[in-house]
Amino acid sequence: MPTINPLILSVTHINDTHSHFEPSPITLSLPDSHMQIKTTTGGFARIKNVVEHFRQQAKEKQQGFLFLHAGDCFQGSLYYSLFKGDINARLLNMLGLDAMTLGNHELDLGNGPVSDFLSDIHFPLLAGNWDVSHELPNKTKRLSDKPQLRPYLAKQKRADVVIKEFNGHQVAIFGVSIDKMSAIANPDPDTPFVSSLEVVKNTVKRLHDQGIKNIILLSHLGYAADLDMAEQVDGLSVIIGGHSHTLQGDFSALGLGFEEPYGRCESGTLVLQACCHAMFLGAVELEFNSHGEVTHHSGNNFLLLDEDCCQNASLTDGNSDIDDVDAKREAICALKQQDNVLFTKTENDIHDVIGRDYKPAVHRLESDIVTFVPHLLRHIRVPDQKGGSEIAPLVCEAMLFSARCRGIPADFAIHNAGGVRVSVSSGSLTAAEIAGRLLPFEIDIVEYRVSGKQVRLALEGAIDNAINNGINGTGDGSFPYTAYLRFDYDKDLPIGRRISSLQYRVENEWRSVEDNGLYRSVSSAYTTKGKEGYDALEHPGNNVRSVGVTLSESFIEYARTIESLEPVKPDMAGFQRF
Template sequence: MPNFTPITLAIAHINDTHSHFEPTPMSLAIPGLDERIYANVGGFARISSVVKAFKEEAKSTTDGFLFLHAGDCFQGTLYYSLFKGEANATMLNLLRPDAMALGNHELDLGNASVSRFLDQINFPLLAGNWDVSNECDQKLCPVKGKRQLLPFDPLHKIASVMLKQFGDQHVALFSVALDKMADIAMPDADTPFVNAKQTILDTVAHIKEHLGTNHIILLSHLGYEQDLKMAEEVDGLSVIVGGHSHVLQGDFSNLGLGDMGPYGRLIQNTLVVQAGCHAFALGKLHVTLDAQGKVSEYSGSNYLMLGRSLSMDASWDQSLPAEAFTQAKEYLAQQANVLHCRGDETIKSVLNERYKPAVEKLKSDVVTKLPARLRHIRVPDEKGGSEIAPLVCEGFLHAARNRGHQVDFAIHNAGGVRVSLEQGKLTAAEVAGRLLPFAIDLMLYKPTGLQVMQALEGAIDNATNNNVEGTGDGSFPYTAGLKYRYECEKPKGSRMTLLQYRDEKGTWLPIEPGSIYTVVSSAYTSQGKEGYDSLKHLAEPPYSIDVTLSESFIEYARTQESLVIMPTTCASYVPCPACTSE
């Protein structure tokens, strides 16, 4: 029997944790101190402590408690590079969320990694617009039929709904993710994502008509702007707990971190919340929903979770002077958006004993040295292009050829390289944890010369918004063994005015449109993402060489006494002055 009465809930929420199990060094501004200081913020152990305390407090002040994760737990740190989804499953099981949304990075390696994750977790994974009903039954690691997965329901054309009962009342939860998932991740072709907005509309109507509650929570991995849009355009949602865009709602200017507006945006009776990223913040929400499911009252905040240590630098090599330490601690203790807490000892123990030793080993593994700083930039500017991305491509070639593959050249998208590299020793941890943190395989594929030309032009058009609405500058191509010239003012289809590859003798030869070439790229690029559309139409599908981005670069770097810009690497990109960014 429906029971349409008001309900008050306590909701703890996180999103986009990206394998940041340990606290993250964060630069903070303290009034009266000339320089910013560093604090170790967040981490799973502190999240666990705060959530447990919040849940206990909620027993006497609310009708029920929920702890939600709005997606993207994969990728991000060495813990993922080394242990993939297994470490996330273990650590999230210890946090005990009531539900998690599927994020796009969970699908960076296709369905198989999600399948293994589902076998290991003890909580529901909500994926309400992921239609897995036609997934091939012959797969070794399918997602269809997994007990913990709540996917799209094709019979009713709605998201699978999770009902939580609090006394004689129910709260309905469901999730949606970006419906253009195939453009930014790698879901298997037989498991498409259906329209997110239509799924929300149909699911809300179904809940109200058939499930006997007006109290509806959307766990969203659409991004903040889309969450606000859904709140405005869809009637009947009570709360949207969001992720994907890493928005830390709240005014953190008291710590030198800026002001993203108030915690909680109330639009058309629907409340939208989001809690930053990387496990450094936790959202704590109290919300009262009236009998129609509309928000009648709410309070709460995102909180940074701090321990006892402070430092002058992110490496913790320089401690704060005693007077400055006291001043900083006193100031931080007075801030309403800061929680000082001890971490959960069980989580610390599991992390330290099962996973951390392998991470620490990588931190002491020096693979080469850098005699000078190597700069990374996505789209070339007046100083030139990335000095690192071409070297990453050289690593692709080295890894492929070392495994006996005959490869003509390598291509990589700029967004797959994350940081500049400073002068000095380069460790395996720096490569796998910061430079190339996406644990994605290298793939071989065989395009025609025309497809190569179209892919490069499309990727640059996408990165520079040249007569197209691009998806970001991360698609800009860097290469090894291949050089090109792109002229932005030429007509579409003729902007590549030079395209050559280097043969085994070191001679530069023109790419012939009808010839077939063997190329090595990341699995992401080889699937034709973000402007590389022509690669979607290969005669044969790409195949993995069973080595990841970071592994290939580490192998290559070990063969180099020092990493420098080589003439052949520099020649692999010929910039066009007319289309370099301002």
């Protein structure tokens, strides 16, 4: 019987690209220098060029090759705001992915956009703990009949698996996503998510029973959960993950810090992740033994800089720019000495398609000045000693404004802090900045009827969730900001009694919100689904209906009416005591 050589596999990977198709700005410290260089990294065109380099390299070595995406390609940029999943499907096809796992942001607007995406992509979408077996038969946008979806196999209680063969070796690839998807996204009720741990255990056992030992899990669970999975499941070779935006690799020489080494081995399983926003590319060479264990790995997460960045980058000593070509060349040479920096061209067919078919619409919004911001409007999720967010209450004001402009006499607005992404710098504020950075998540604003008790419990639940007060919360993005609604919160009071002095504004008068009173509120569709502590808002009697405008559209509409964007006065900005 002929001897089969050990499997050597080259893998490139990305995750959480969030529609960042173009290179992202970055400031790097220069090794052994006080100077910094401002340039751009990543982007789909550079990623494609570098992946093709590694693909060709593997071919020359007669090794197997895979290019994988660990989820969350939707949302996050102006390109998504304008072109939704269509642009993702087109450009991801052009990248030449072998497989992608489902991210939570793919489900922000329900199953429909995922169904459309599945119709357009040329690679499998791995969703091994997504049970679509009981999907309602009368839906116009179905999942269960999409051949590119690799879901949960309910009868076998395991994931559907992609099998690749390299030099006589079989490699299994399957994917799982966050178990509690309905808590942070909007999957349709007829397509629930099941336990990722049980799915992984059952799938690995099935593969081992079939004699397949080389197993790659493509995960959208987050780095800590990936490490836990590696510890709890025997027989996984590699986990390639996303969701937590973890940057593995030592970039401290460039001023980016050092969180984790590239490729952490946990209980015999190699765990990898490549940050986010298409800024980095992970590339690793793996050697497997006959038991599917990775006996050797070499590679890195790579910053991807432009070959011509000497022309486009700027050099600074921290106080002023250095306009010296020789100094800039020396800086580039210093970067080229780093083993986790790659230089490549930015031009190829992806670059051309973006420039021809999509960028003109983005440019129009970039030149569309909506209002003026006289000074920085700070955004922070949970208030600190300096106070709370200055921009989130304005987002709430905008939601209320848009509703009232459409004849909806809403009493107040409530929005979660995580739906607002950045502080707003002083100067002209463009539509592109609003839709691309401040409010990049394309989510509808809805109006609904709500009792005073529901409002009080929702505010308390959201804050408890944000600060882990008596519960294990899902993150500080749940912290509530409001318009025409104010309250006190005392974390030391018993559950159910932490909100007091709850009032809403009628013209120039503040009135108490009564538990038994019925009010009209506006929020994002995300919040009214009872996500992240807002459980009390999810009630069939609330008569939720769309206002007909998204978060970014609302803020643009509101800001156009204001010559200068100022913070909401302290007595109008939600919480009074926290």
